[in-house]
Amino acid sequence: MKIDEIKLMYDYNDWADARILAACARVSPAQYAAPTSLGTGREGLRATMIHMLDNMWQWRITLQGYYKEALADEAAYDATELHEDAFPTFAALRERWMTEQRELWAYIDTLTEDTLNSKIRYVIPGAVREHVVWHILLDVILHAMQHRSEAAALMTMYGQSPGDYDFTLFLNERSAAGRS
Secondary structure (H helix, E strand, O other), rough: OHHHHHHHHHHHHHHHHHHHHHHHHHHHHHHHHHHOOOOOOOOHHHHHHHHHHHHHHHHHHHHHOOEEEEEEEOHHHHHHHHHHHHHOOOHHHHHHHHHHHHHHHHHHOOOOOOOHHHHHHHEOOOOEEEHHHHHHHHHHHHHHHHHHHHHHHHHHHHHHHHOEEEEEEEEHHHHHHHOO
């Protein structure tokens, strides 16, 4: 994987996130917090959005070495997860989301192609794992894609569809804006 390729993928991911966040901003506070589910495994729009944010954050801190050594116990791992009570409103979620996007880009901007293609070792309860850095970065995007779709289905039920997420649509918009 090359640096410009992963950056293009993250530009796309941010573009898709912007679409889902804009649609999310249009739902009512009650719809945002409602424990509605389509059998997706998450209890509503807020839970789905927080799960997406948590995944982005967890992988970033993992890539930056947070889980290099085992934490004291499993409760310490659980304490690193983001929870709904920390994001009672969409504004709170959006603020943290924007911060996390900036932090993730700051990390991506430090990568060299050697680092991007190297392996990282991390520890989770009961296991030591090792993956190539760009595989993890790709997983963040693919994981978000799954849950954006679930969130989009919920928002479409609320009359606030975020629209299409096609990569080619992103490329067309980017090209029309004079960016290659």
